[in-house]
Amino acid sequence: xxxxxxxxxxxxxxxxxxxxxxxxxxxxxxxxxxxxxxxxxxxxxxxxxxxxxxxxxxxxxxxxxxxxxxxxxxxxxxxxxxxxxxxxxxxxxxxxxxxxxxxxxxxxxxxxxxxxxxxxxxxxxxxxxxxxxxxxxxxxxxxxxxxxxxxxxxxxxxxxxxxxxxxxxxxxxxxxxxxxxxxxxxxxxxxxxxxxxxxxxxxxxxxxxxxxxxxxxxxxxxxxxxxxxxxxxxxxxxxxxxxxxxxxxxxxxxxxxxxxxxxxxxxxxxxxxxxxxxxxxxx
Amino acid sequence: xxxxxxxxxxxxxxxxxxxxxxxxxxxxxxxxxxxxxxxxxxxxxxxxxxxxxxxxxxxxxxxxxxxxxxxxxxxxxxxxxxxxxxxxxxxxxxxxxxxxxxxxxxxxxxxxxxxxxxxxxxxxxxxxxxxxxxxxxxxxxxxxxxxxxxxxxxxxxxxxxxxxxxxxxxxxxxxxxxxxxxxxxxxxxxxxxxxxxxxxxxxxxxxxxxxxxxxxxxxxxxxxxxxxxxxxxxxxxxxxxxxxxxxxxxxxxxxxxxxxxxxxxxxxxxxxxxxxxxxxxxxxxxxxxxxxxx
Numbered sequence: 045x046x047x048x049x050x051x052x053x054x055x056x057x058x059x060x061x062x063x064x065x066x067x068x069x070x071x072x073x074x075x076x077x078x079x080x081x082x083x084x085x086x087x088x089x090x091x092x093x094x095x096x097x098x099x100x101x102x103x104x105x106x107x108x109x110x111x112x113x114x115x116x117x118x119x120x121x122x123x124x125x126x127x128x129x130x131x132x133x134x135x136x137x138x139x140x141x142x143x144x145x146x147x148x149x150x151x152x153x154x155x156x157x158x159x160x161x162x163x164x165x166x167x168x169x170x171x172x173x174x175x176x177x178x179x180x181x182x183x184x185x186x187x188x189x190x191x192x193x194x195x196x197x198x199x200x201x202x203x204x205x206x207x208x209x210x211x212x213x214x215x216x217x218x219x220x221x222x223x224x225x226x227x228x229x230x231x232x233x234x235x236x237x238x239x240x241x242x243x244x245x246x247x248x249x250x251x252x253x254x255x256x257x258x259x260x261x262x263x264x265x266x267x268x269x270x271x272x273x274x275x276x277x278x279x280x281x282x283x284x285x286x287x288x289x290x291x292x293x294x295x296x297x298x299x300x301x302x303x304x305x306x307x308x309x310x311x312x313x314x315x316x317x318x319x320x321x322x323x324x325x326x327x
Numbered sequence: 328x329x330x331x332x333x334x335x336x337x338x339x340x341x342x343x344x345x346x347x348x349x350x351x352x353x354x355x356x357x358x359x360x361x362x363x364x365x366x367x368x369x370x371x372x373x374x375x376x377x378x379x380x381x382x383x384x385x386x387x388x389x390x391x392x393x394x395x396x397x398x399x400x401x402x403x404x405x406x407x408x409x410x411x412x413x414x415x416x417x418x419x420x421x422x423x424x425x426x427x428x429x430x431x432x433x434x435x436x437x438x439x440x441x442x443x444x445x446x447x448x449x450x451x452x453x454x455x456x457x458x459x460x461x462x463x464x465x466x467x468x469x470x471x472x473x474x475x476x477x478x479x480x481x482x483x484x485x486x487x488x489x490x491x492x493x494x495x496x497x498x499x500x501x502x503x504x505x506x507x508x509x510x511x512x513x514x515x516x517x518x519x520x521x522x523x524x525x526x527x528x529x530x531x532x533x534x535x536x537x538x539x540x541x542x543x544x545x546x547x548x549x550x551x552x553x554x555x556x557x558x559x560x561x562x563x564x565x566x567x568x569x570x571x572x573x574x575x576x577x578x579x580x581x582x583x584x585x586x587x588x589x590x591x592x593x594x595x596x597x598x599x600x601x602x603x604x605x606x607x608x609x610x611x612x613x614x615x616x617x618x619x620x621x
Contacts, residue, residue, distance in 0.1 A: 047513075047514070048511075050513060051511050051512060051513035051514075054513045054516075054517065055513065057415065058416075058418050058419040058422070058423060059419060059423065060415075061411065061412050061414075061416045061419060062415065062416040062419040062420070062424075062432070064412055065412050065413075065416045065436075065484075065487070066432075068483070069480070069483075069484075072442070072446070072447070072450050072480075075450060075453070075454055076449075122343075123343055123346050126339070126340050126343035126344065127343060127344040127346065127347060129340055130340040130341055130343065130344035131344065133340075134337055134340055134341070135344075143348060144344055144345065144347060144348055147348040147350075147351040147352075148347045149607060150600060150603055150604075151350060152603075153534075153537055153541075153599050153600065153602070153603035154351075154354060154541070154596060154599065155540070155541025155542070155543065155568060155595055155596070156541065157541070157543040157568045157571050157592070157595070158354065158541070158592045158595060159354075160571075160572075160575075161357070161358065161361075161571065161575075161588070161589055162350075162353065162354045162357050164575070165357045165360075165361055165589070166353065166357060169580065186350050189346075189347060189350070190347070193347070217329055217332075218333055218337075219332065219333055219336045219337075240441075243441050244441070247441070247442075247443025247444070247445065247446070248443065248444075249444070249445045249543070249544045250543035250544055250568070250572055253572055253575070254575050254576065276443055276445040276544075279445050279446075279449055280445055280448075280544065280548070283449065283452060283548065296449060297453075300445075300446050300449050303443055303445070303446060304442060304443075304446055307441050307442060308438055311441040312434075312438060315434045
């Protein structure tokens with residue numbers, strides 16, 4: 045009897061845990077949506093800020109974030125996929141492989157602001173790219189590299205060995221097999237990693253703080269070497285700079301909403317794709 | 328010709344695979360190189376143990392002890408919030424949630440872990456901080472307590488989803504054996520399944536901790552930013568990450584201040600590296616223990 049009561053209380057406690065967790069997270073979503081929604085309008089999405097950040101839209105920040113994402117994927121995808129291909133298709137299990145694995149794992153744990161420092165010292169200063177979309181994209185691509193690698197690895201290992209054997213038996217070489225059989229089959233899985241990477245790159249602020257972002261540009265970025273506005277940085281700047289905190293907060297809510305919708309959409313798609321990809325190979 | 332091509336591709340992939348190592352070493356080299364001037368000027372021990380951080384005064388003082396204390400106190404506070412809620416949620420998802428509820432909640436938790444830290448910071452600044460200020464009658468809502476709460480909420484999804492994975496790895500036979508001996512569901516869950524997943528759970532907690540120590544934007548926005556050793560949990564603090572983020576803009580390239588910020592980055596890097604290595608070792612042993620990996 046006593047055991048029954050303890051069990052009841054214990055299960056109630058667990059239920060409370062998840063209820064509180066969901067409550068917190070629902071609160072965040074609620075506030076961002078309810079206060080961000082009134083700020084949204086066609087003008088907000090398509091126009092530049094006016095009247096020292098108190099009116100107008102955030103289009104340059106949206107465009108800036110878009111460029112940063114494109115640049116980041118451009119660098120991270122080839123490197124990440126190539127690393128995964130090496131680890132899954134070429135590597136003999138050995139000393140080098142364990143070093144590479146170790147560096148990927150540790151790279152994944154490096155704080156984002158440290159990537160920012162690295163980007164500042166190497167891309168901005170040493171390479172002379174300055175504070176620019178290029179520097180920011182390069183920095184972000186190192187940040188998302190471990191994620192792309194592990195998603196690609198998962199996708200490549202899920203490809204059944206019989207497919208590779210069939211291809212080799214038909215006389216295809218190792219590289220032909222990889223290019224024509226393994227990569228196309230693993231593609232949806234790799235895509236999942238890329239999409240998750242997009243979500244991460246879109247929301248990260250610390251790495252672009254000193255490598256790419258600026259509070260205000262009059263024009264849209266014209267080349268990879270120009271600095272840009274970006275959604276997450278814009279939220280930060282609106283909250284900490286400027287002289288009209290109340291009007292700026294409204295715009296910040298709008299930006300937070302756009303960012304959150306973007307990230308939710310992107311991760312939702314990725315989770316859905318991954319589920320389908322996993323099912324395709326487990327049945 | 329074909330053979331040459333094959334060898335070429337193999338070579339290209341090998342080189343590209345080493346870029347991760349290259350970047351990791353690059354980070355270490357950059358942090359050391361840029362951070363060295365301040366360590367030489369002040370001395371590594373005094374840099375770590377000095378209690379005054381006045382980088383822009385004349386003469387400037389570079390002691391990061393208050394920053395380290397700030398990082399640790401916020402991280403520990405956040406763990407107090409995140410560990411029970413995260414592990415509890417994972418246990419609920421694992422044991423109590425029906426198949427259908429789990430299929431909804433698990434992706435939901437995963438998506439929530441993707442919410443950008445800037446959004447959490449923003450939320451903390453706009454909603455949590457005024458709330459804390461009102462409830463506890465403190466001079467400012469932007470303090471260590473608020474930072475710990477917001478970061479704790481932020482870490483729940485990470486801890487919950489990694490813990491849930493760890494619980495899932497516990498073989499069914501453990502549970503069945505426990506039921507067969509007459510244990511109740513609760514007893515089995517707490518005394519058999521949770522301990523069996525223990526190292527997986529600790530990995531989750533350590534990784535959550537490492538993520539919190541390295542988190543920047545949230546603490547930058549809600550921790551208040553005072554670089555002194557806090558006397559109470561409601562004092563404003565300035566963790567290492569937010570110091571770097573807040574001051575890099577004004578530090579002159581090549582100055583001691585600039586170098587000090589890189590040295591803080593180095594300390595931060597070493598701290599998270601240690602946490603990651605610990606968690607990796609634990610999880611490796613754990614996988615072997617359950618017979619999952621070779």
